[in-house]
Amino acid sequence: MPGQYQLEIIDHRQVAPGHFELTLPQQGELARAEPGQFVSVLVRAPESFDPLLRRPLSIYRTAEDRFSLLYRVVGRGTRRLSQFRAGEALDCVGPLGRGFTYRDLSPGAKVVLVGGGVGVPPLVFLSQKLLQIGIVPEVFAGYASSEHVVGLGAWREAGLEPVVSTDDGSLGYRGYVTQVFAERLAQGSVERVYACGPRPMLAEVAALAGRYGVDCQVAMEEWMACGIGVCLSCVTKVQEGGANRWARVCREGPVFDARKVVWQGGS
Ligand SMILES: Cc1cc2nc3c(=O)[nH]c(=O)nc-3n(C[C@H](O)[C@H](O)[C@H](O)COP(=O)(O)OP(=O)(O)OC[C@H]3O[C@@H](n4cnc5c(N)ncnc54)[C@H](O)[C@@H]3O)c2cc1C
Structure with a gap:
């Protein structure tokens, strides 16, 4: 079951131009995360609603007491995230999605x-x-x-x-x-x-x-809004039992059996 956690940033550093590694303490269910699962991070400034939506980031590596995320700055949300400093609290929901088998x-x-x-x-x-x-x-x-x-x-x-x-x-x-x-x-x-x-x-x-x-x-990394299967913004087309249907990447994925994904016109 995913939980919502306020995590005090242990370390946050640039690892390549425009790329950052963010290290956070393990807490609750996050310690049971499986590879391929992700957390969704609230990046807005205190008392601001901008950006409104959380940003999904995969778990990069873990140690007994900590885990880290590795991300590239591509837009407003990740730019804002890159401004967080060690010692500040970050609001994370996770672990989310289905990981690798x-x-x-x-x-x-x-x-x-x-x-x-x-x-x-x-x-x-x-x-x-x-x-x-x-x-x-x-x-x-x-x-x-x-x-x-x-x-x-x-x-x-x-x-x-x-x-x-x-x-x-x-x-x-x-x-x-x-x-x-x-x-x-x-x-x-x-x-x-x-x-x-x-x-x-x-x-x-x-x-x-x-x-x-x-x-x-x-x-798969589709653009997503809620991250918990409600808003249907992250769907991708999959084939099951001879028929195509839309699957929610955040809930049924992000990991899929590659044979099931409809690659042409599927997102
Ligand atoms: C399950 C999942 C795991 C992810 N894990 C990582 C990760 O470990 N490291 C990492 O750097 N990024 C990861 N991403 C992508 C990351 O979530 C987006 O780059 C981020 O949300 C962009 O937010 P923004 O506000 O900076 O950019 P925005 O201003 O929202 O978008 C800027 C541009 O970035 C691209 N973009 C936005 N969202 C996505 C997305 N979800 N997937 C692909 N491209 C996108 C689009 O081209 C868009 O025009 C993951 C996405 C998903 C769905």
Whole structure:
């Protein structure tokens, strides 16, 4: 069950141009969050209603007494969030949504993670959980350029060495992360793929996994308002039992079986 918490910011720092890591104390149900779940954060100034809506952010990494969020400043809400300082209280609701399914995997399972830009955070948290159950994931991380690289340090601290690509070739392979991921899939022996990133990237990852018959779960990031399944602003089209229907990303997702998502005209 999600709860509403006033959390005193432990640390808040810029980790790349326009990207921040925000560290908060674990409290209540948040300590039971699963990778892929998110919190929705109230970013307005005291006694102001602007911005009115909470902003959804994935859980990035956790420790016994704390967890953190990693976000990119894209608009009013995240700009306002970036102005919060350590010691200030932040109003968070969570954990929200359905996370990745991974406890069914056996130790040693061959798992691949594919992250794009600020789609990386839930995959770092997932890596932590996979390592705890004896699974060492292969990680593919794509960014627009070396300036936008986030999450690599966290993966390396966990003993993982991600394959990196940048669209402009400023770090790692030049091109989309889906290209290097496709080469890996072609080598075989992948049991499951987990992905988070921009929708076109997810659609491509889903298509590739489907072509090789590999299980794939995607964490979607639709614009959302309430975050608790009421307002229907975050729907995406899914296919079930031969029919299409709208699914609420905040409640039924954000993680979906990639085969169920209707990628063309589905949002
Ligand atoms: C479940 C979920 C988890 C998320 N996790 C993260 C995360 O870990 N780190 C992170 O940096 N961002 C994450 N996002 C995206 C983040 O919520 C948005 O970037 C943020 O709400 C934008 O708020 P804003 O007021 O700064 O921008 P706004 O002024 O509201 O929007 C500015 C622009 O940002 C883009 N945008 C806005 N909302 C979204 C959205 N939900 N998804 C994609 N693009 C959006 C649009 O292009 C928009 O025009 C997540 C979104 C969802 C739904």
